[in-house]
Amino acid sequence: MSDRYGDSTRAVKAVSSQPIPGDPVGPGPVLASAFHLSDDEGSEANTYGRGSNPTWSQLESALAQLEGATTALTFGSGMAAITAALRVTAKPGSVLVVPADGYYQVRRYAAESLVPLGITVRGVTAEQIYRAAEDADVVLAETPTNPALDVVDLHRLAQICHARGARLLVDNTTATPLGQQPLSLGADLVVASATKALSGHSDVLAGYAAGSHPELMAALERERLLAGAVLGSFEAWLVLRSLGSLGLRFERQCQNALALATAVARHPKVGSVRYPGLPDDPSHPSAVAQMKRFGGLVSLELADAAAVHALVRHSELLVASTSFGGIHTSVDRRARWGDPVPDGFARISAGIEDTDDLVADVLSALDA
Ligand SMILES: Cc1ncc(COP(=O)(O)O)c(C=O)c1O
Known part of the structure; x- marks a missing residue:
């Protein structure tokens, strides 16, 4: 999207539909688990609701624009997005760094579900994360941290991660894409809860991942399809409706x-x-x-x-x-x-x- 626009304009444009006469300016949710199939059996878009949905696609396009990503994928909650990203990037034998001073359920998930898989999990503070990244395979940073609000220097951290081929995932929940753009600072993937400011009315749980590495995004999409932690289409619409403001x-x-x-x-x-x-x-x-x-x-x-x-x-x-x-x-x-x-x-x-x-x-x- 054009850089000449301010952020409110970008948010409104991101949720705008195509100007097709007769179509609604603010389209409603497409509530569907199953879609009519074409004779083209190779075509995968909009066949079954766990794989894709037109309301997700609209929301994903808006989120990708706001995060400066080629692709965004919605999930049923921020935790669903974060845990899918960790499962896809950290494998048995990997060293995974997670925030010790960030959202507490992330480190709990890592300890309870990833350590038994043979992943070494290191919980570190915002201050310790640069040193820890020097021998990690996957680093999840949260900035500003929730709740102490320490800021991690993402440019510096991305340089450390990439020097050794580690993946950098950044939780952008507290900052939002209007506060900070982790992908432009070197992150490989943004993960976030849309339950917070993005939806903004305390009435829906949602999450997303956004990035521009084709293989990583394809692996995440496959993980979502198979694990099934999807966002309901009505909930996707609630987030889309809120994103414009x-x-x-x-x-x-x-x-x-x-x-x-x-x-x-x-x-x-x-x-x-x-x-x-x-x-x-x-x-x-x-x-x-x-x-x-x-x-x-x-x-x-x-x-x-x-x-x-x-x-x-x-x-x-x-x-x-x-x-x-x-x-x-x-x-x-x-x-x-x-x-x-x-x-x-x-x-x-x-x-x-x-x-x-x-x-x-x-x-x-x-x-x-
Ligand atoms: C920084 C941060 N990341 C992720 C999450 C998880 O989001 P959700 O509750 O949508 O699963 C939270 C929830 O409070 C959070 O504060």
Whole structure:
């Protein structure tokens, strides 16, 4: 797609249908498990719903455009996309590096399902990942990490991986393709949850992988067909419908996140704040170098678990929820899920409320 367009224009164009007179401007979902077959028995497109579906194809084309990939493949959830990518790239005998400070269910999957297959799994932090990549076959990076929001320098990591022929997979969930383009920084494959900002309304689970290596994408498509972790076509349509407004929503989320991070950093009840967009954040230099926007997540540390619950209770706008990227500003106490963070560590996902309302509400909830 043309570089002259801004990101909201790109998002709208990515979900636009062909201008065929009489056809809907916003096509609905194609709900089908089986399609009429042609006499051409070699033709594989749209025969059975586990292999392909026209609504997936529309969504995949939009995702590929936004990620700067030749191909995108949708999956039933972010985990379905990530685990399929790990199964395809890591084989018995491989050394696989996964984030120790990223989304916890990924390292749990690696430990429970990949180690017994004879794959050596090394869990490392964002700081340790460059050294670990020096003797790995497959590296999965997450940046900014969920929940601490450390940034991995993807250009540097890609150089290390490619010098030894290792594959670099990047989880782009927290940044979104409007925040960062891992493929252009050297990643071999993007994997992500579309359950978060891409769909943005906390009403659907979805995931995708995007890349430009034909063999890798073909292997992933085959894995999806055989393992069957597919996205329902109605769910694909929900994501497609939301994607057109991603530019607007994400812009506001980033703006709200920066305003919240700046405001709470000065509050006496807040111990520390992490947001890659804050000029004094340790990740700011790498974030500036590779991110176009710094995302909608802010992490902060309060005194204890009770202080996090009190923050939500005293607020009129915050909701307690463990997902992120939705239109509502939400708070999640990450120690609840076993993340290696202090009890009072809260991850805030900025929604699309008016910035002044949100900042005033959070400050008054902290004061209460
Ligand atoms: C960074 C990251 N990657 C992947 C996932 C998994 O996505 P899903 O819940 O859609 O399977 C999550 C879920 O929170 C996540 O935070």
